[in-house]
Amino acid sequence: MNTNTTAYSELERRFARMSHLGDAMALIGWDTQTMMPEGAAPARARMMASLRTQLHEMLTDPPVKGLLGAAEGESLDEWRHANLREMRRDWVHASALPASLVEAHSRACSACEQEWRQARPAADFARVRAPLAEVLRLTREIAKIKGQALGCAPYDALLDQYEPDSRAQRIDALFADLGAFLPGFLAEVTRRQPAAKSGPLGPFPIQSQRALGLAMMEVLGFDFHFGRLDESRHPFSSGAPDDARITTRYDEADFMRSLMGVLHETGHALYELGLPKDWRGQPVGRARGMGVHESQSLIMEMQACRAKGFLGFLAPRAAQAFARDGEAGWDAETLFAVSMRVQPSFIRTDADEVTYPAHVILRYRLEKALIGGELEVAGLPEAWNRGMRELLGIVPPDDRRGCLQDIHWYDGGFGYFPCYTLGAMTAAQLFQAARRAHPALESEIAAGKFATLVEWLRAHVHGRASSVSADTIVREATGGPLDAEKFKTHLRHRYLS
Amino acid sequence: MNTNTTAYSELERRFARMSHLGDAMALIGWDTQTMMPEGAAPARARMMASLRTQLHEMLTDPPVKGLLGAAEGESLDEWRHANLREMRRDWVHASALPASLVEAHSRACSACEQEWRQARPAADFARVRAPLAEVLRLTREIAKIKGQALGCAPYDALLDQYEPDSRAQRIDALFADLGAFLPGFLAEVTRRQPAAKSGPLGPFPIQSQRALGLAMMEVLGFDFHFGRLDESRHPFSSGAPDDARITTRYDEADFMRSLMGVLHETGHALYELGLPKDWRGQPVGRARGMGVHESQSLIMEMQACRAKGFLGFLAPRAAQAFARDGEAGWDAETLFAVSMRVQPSFIRTDADEVTYPAHVILRYRLEKALIGGELEVAGLPEAWNRGMRELLGIVPPDDRRGCLQDIHWYDGGFGYFPCYTLGAMTAAQLFQAARRAHPALESEIAAGKFATLVEWLRAHVHGRASSVSADTIVREATGGPLDAEKFKTHLRHRYLS
Numbered sequence: 001m002n003t004n005t006t007a008y009s010e011l012e013r014r015f016a017r018m019s020h021l022g023d024a025m026a027l028i029g030w031d032t033q034t035m036m037p038e039g040a041a042p043a044r045a046r047m048m049a050s051l052r053t054q055l056h057e058m059l060t061d062p063p064v065k066g067l068l069g070a071a072e073g074e075s076l077d078e079w080r081h082a083n084l085r086e087m088r089r090d091w092v093h094a095s096a097l098p099a100s101l102v103e104a105h106s107r108a109c110s111a112c113e114q115e116w117r118q119a120r121p122a123a124d125f126a127r128v129r130a131p132l133a134e135v136l137r138l139t140r141e142i143a144k145i146k147g148q149a150l151g152c153a154p155y156d157a158l159l160d161q162y163e164p165d166s167r168a169q170r171i172d173a174l175f176a177d178l179g180a181f182l183p184g185f186l187a188e189v190t191r192r193q194p195a196a197k198s199g200p201l202g203p204f205p206i207q208s209q210r211a212l213g214l215a216m217m218e219v220l221g222f223d224f225h226f227g228r229l230d231e232s233r234h235p236f237s238s239g240a241p242d243d244a245r246i247t248t249r250y251d252e253a254d255f256m257r258s259l260m261g262v263l264h265e266t267g268h269a270l271y272e273l274g275l276p277k278d279w280r281g282q283p284v285g286r287a288r289g290m291g292v293h294e295s296q297s298l299i300m301e302m303q304a305c306r307a308k309g310f311l312g313f314l315a316p317r318a319a320q321a322f323a324r325d326g327e328a329g330w331d332a333e334t335l336f337a338v339s340m341r342v343q344p345s346f347i348r349t350d351a352d353e354v355t356y357p358a359h360v361i362l363r364y365r366l367e368k369a370l371i372g373g374e375l376e377v378a379g380l381p382e383a384w385n386r387g388m389r390e391l392l393g394i395v396p397p398d399d400r401r402g403c404l405q406d407i408h409w410y411d412g413g414f415g416y417f418p419c420y421t422l423g424a425m426t427a428a429q430l431f432q433a434a435r436r437a438h439p440a441l442e443s444e445i446a447a448g449k450f451a452t453l454v455e456w457l458r459a460h461v462h463g464r465a466s467s468v469s470a471d472t473i474v475r476e477a478t479g480g481p482l483d484a485e486k487f488k489t490h491l492r493h494r495y496l497s
Numbered sequence: 498m499n500t501n502t503t504a505y506s507e508l509e510r511r512f513a514r515m516s517h518l519g520d521a522m523a524l525i526g527w528d529t530q531t532m533m534p535e536g537a538a539p540a541r542a543r544m545m546a547s548l549r550t551q552l553h554e555m556l557t558d559p560p561v562k563g564l565l566g567a568a569e570g571e572s573l574d575e576w577r578h579a580n581l582r583e584m585r586r587d588w589v590h591a592s593a594l595p596a597s598l599v600e601a602h603s604r605a606c607s608a609c610e611q612e613w614r615q616a617r618p619a620a621d622f623a624r625v626r627a628p629l630a631e632v633l634r635l636t637r638e639i640a641k642i643k644g645q646a647l648g649c650a651p652y653d654a655l656l657d658q659y660e661p662d663s664r665a666q667r668i669d670a671l672f673a674d675l676g677a678f679l680p681g682f683l684a685e686v687t688r689r690q691p692a693a694k695s696g697p698l699g700p701f702p703i704q705s706q707r708a709l710g711l712a713m714m715e716v717l718g719f720d721f722h723f724g725r726l727d728e729s730r731h732p733f734s735s736g737a738p739d740d741a742r743i744t745t746r747y748d749e750a751d752f753m754r755s756l757m758g759v760l761h762e763t764g765h766a767l768y769e770l771g772l773p774k775d776w777r778g779q780p781v782g783r784a785r786g787m788g789v790h791e792s793q794s795l796i797m798e799m800q801a802c803r804a805k806g807f808l809g810f811l812a813p814r815a816a817q818a819f820a821r822d823g824e825a826g827w828d829a830e831t832l833f834a835v836s837m838r839v840q841p842s843f844i845r846t847d848a849d850e851v852t853y854p855a856h857v858i859l860r861y862r863l864e865k866a867l868i869g870g871e872l873e874v875a876g877l878p879e880a881w882n883r884g885m886r887e888l889l890g891i892v893p894p895d896d897r898r899g900c901l902q903d904i905h906w907y908d909g910g911f912g913y914f915p916c917y918t919l920g921a922m923t924a925a926q927l928f929q930a931a932r933r934a935h936p937a938l939e940s941e942i943a944a945g946k947f948a949t950l951v952e953w954l955r956a957h958v959h960g961r962a963s964s965v966s967a968d969t970i971v972r973e974a975t976g977g978p979l980d981a982e983k984f985k986t987h988l989r990h991r992y993l994s
Contacts, residue, residue, distance in 0.1 A: 040738070043740065
């Protein structure tokens with residue numbers, strides 16, 4: 001141990017230990033959603049709560065504060081310095097709040113979430129009004145305290161939990177640009193798109209869907225020596241070092257839905273597997289936040305795989321997987337037409353690529369207003385419906401298809417929504433930069449060759465982990481800051497050309 | 498909190514936290530053997546080592562010693578008192594040794610185990626002689642120190658890790674009795690048994706074997722709301738509260754091997770699922786040790802399921818599972834004849850019910866002599882072969898089929914072997930007591946009804962957890978101490994009647 005970095009080294013030791021516990025929790029979380037027998041759920045919840053408390057106590061162990069201060073006086077190279085910055089971020093988020101507030105918030109969230117599970121199917125917003133108001137009250141308090149600790153505005157402190165160092169001011173500008181563009185663009189796309197076309201009809205046996213998914217994961221560069229594909233009710237990507245686990249849900253009537261979901265999660269997994277091995281177990285070695293993470297899934301799904309080039313590669317292989325060779329409809333044009341259908345709809349998770357950002361912008365505006373105190377819970381349904389009319393031109397017939405649809409707020413998740421669309425914008429901008437660097441990129445992808453794209457992402461995104469901000473990653477990878485124009489270019493090219 | 502049990506309550510809180518971490522480690526251990534992608538193995542090993550260190554630090558945290566002392570002055574009811582005794586046992590085993598010795602032992606074991614993996618297939622005992630001598634040297638030191646801390650002989654301190662409170666003196670007497678009986682009994686059985694008979698011939702498709710295994714698990718009373726059956730290279734039983742996980746390995750040529758293994762592991766799982774819910778997460782709520790655990794698997798496999806009664810229930814269901822209804826050989830007599838074949842052999846894990854205890858008695862005698870200093874590593878092969886001749890009348894042609902066959906010693910596992918045969922003896926004695934209490938027991942089992950047996954075990958074994966010693970469990974369940982005569986009666990009845 002270098003005696004000049006004693007405090008820093010001790011922090012590395014402690015964070016490595018915490019990281020191992022965090023990895024264990026991630027694997028058990030995977031198990032909960034894929035393998036756990038139903039009856040184990042209550043015992044499992046208690047176990048996870050206990051592990052979370054343990055991790056929190058390790059992070060807020062009294063010596064940590066002094067070690068962070070002492071390490072700041074030590075001579076550290078760039079990555080160690082960044083690591084120390086990320087350690088402090090973790091510590092501030094964990095230690096800023098009094099334990100009583102954390103506990104009250106956690107109780108309020110689980111009470112509210114339980115009510116929401118009843119309220120949503122019944123479209124009964126009145127039922128969640130009081131518990132959501134309580135969650136909001138506590139979240140505002142948390143945002144204020146964390147904002148003071150981090151030196152930023154309250155809502156920015158919530159963003160920082162998911163998208164470190166991002167600020168509402170920057171998102172405001174990006175979303176204002178995109179929000180102004182979308183309604184007109186949407187009108188033009190829906191006006192010009194041909195009548196709905198149906199793709200190949202099922203049933204598509206699950207075993208064949210799985211085999212096709214595995215094969216396409218390998219095409220993208222996923223190495224099954226270091227990961228798995230399983231099933232779960234809600235698809236996700238998780239795992240531990242050298243152990244990337246993604247899941248999907250199969251629909252016998254629609255193979256594209258599961259397949260595109262698998263390719264999306266494969267993008268997340270390739271990011272995790274591409275993080276630098278030397279910094280495993282340290283905060284600086286983690287993925288850079290949810291926006292960048294989402295960009296890695298969307299660059300695979302939306303930029304690479306939903307393009308006509310890849311669909312031309314996919315079509316005959318899919319036909320073969322389902323033993324439907326020679327039938328009509330197994331061609332790039334049909335798959336593209338089906339996959340690119342644009343239609344304003346009420347539910348975010350069913351939305352297409354064009355309308356999805358409108359859903360996110362709406363939620364972003366509303367949650368910022370809720371945290372800022374310009375909007376109260378009682379006014380949420382009306383504000384929601386007004387926003388839907390403005391951005392998508394439709395008004396949900398009830399709150400089930402309106403402000404009750406997403407779990408996020410009811411479970412205390414404020415500050416997460418913008419990541420989805422920041423990810424989509426980042427994906428478009430990164431893909432355009434990769435194409436500039438490698439003019440043959442799209443023809444390679446159309447031939448099922450992803451190595452160039454993955455290597456470019458490793459060099460410019462994965463390998464940087466959390467050593468710099470998301471903004472720096474984007475600037476240095478693409479030559480400029482995140483810019484809505486790039487995403488608009490992508491949409492125009494895909495839907496109007 | 499009762500102010501009279503402040504220290505005790507604090508210990509309960511701490512042990513609950515440790516238990517949750519232990520459960521997490523058990524689930525991840527399950528994952529390692531069933532789900533983990535191969536490439537994750539090195540990272541997984543580091544994660545597990547880190548979690549083990551964390552758990553060890555929690556157990557040996559300085560305040561624990563004082564809390565144990567203070568709690569002994571508090572007024573505790575019977576179970577809390579027993580819980581405190583088990584907490585102290587955990588603590589003594591964890592804290593008796595200096596960290597340097599634990600580490601040296603751990604390093605010596607993994608070095609020796611690695612050599613053993615090369616030495617076994619090559620039948621090259623010379624290769625492991627030095628590393629095993631080092632493991633033995635350190636194990637003797639550990640045994641001596643733990644013996645002083647526990648107030649028992651060194652070898653007893655090793656036994657105590659697996660079979661709490663058991664003593665070599667008692668095992669000596671039991672094994673002397675059985676060891677004197679076995680050679681003559683074996684000669685008589687092999688002389689009288691008919692010529693080898695072959696059972697139904699495969700292949701038996703794995704899917705059908707799995708379906709039959711699941712069905713028979715349900716017959717025994719396994720509730721899949723609280724558990725799973727999976728595949729692994731080495732079958733085992735593991736899990737967490739309300740979450741029993743057993744595994745098997747399928748052989749397409751032999752369905753009985755996997756099926757009987759599944760029923761064996763189901764016995765382990767029913768024990769875990771039957772532990773008292775009120776004492777979950779506390780040391781007193783755990784299973785009572787490896788001997789009792791083995792008795793619960795063997796009571797299902799050997800006492801209940803390999804009996805002609807159950808085989809008569811199984812035979813037509815197995816025939817149906819493999820779509821072989823109406824073919825010859827699918828009857829209790831044939832399955833029994835195949836399953837009861839006795840034949841001295843070199844490898845313990847392939848041994849039948851009659852010769853298995855001879856393997857265990859040999860290992861017990863040798864490991865006791867090794868720890869006691871009457872035998873050194875250099876003399877092991879010769880002592881092994883002499884014992885095989887004496888107990889089984891055969892001498893292995895090489896050390897691969899002799900003293901190199903089991904991983905236990907090479908990985909530092911001294912004191913475990915006797916549990917296998919203590920379990921077999923306990924199973925026989927418990928079964929005979931259950932039959933006395935319920936004269937219809939065997940006819941119920943022959944009709945596929947296990948509720949009476951399982952309820953009896955819940956009341957007399959499972960529900961007692963670690964509140965009393967294994968000896969007390971046996972005495973109170975059967976009316977007397979563990980007695981080799983009961984096992985001999987079982988063997989005589991099954992093999993000579």
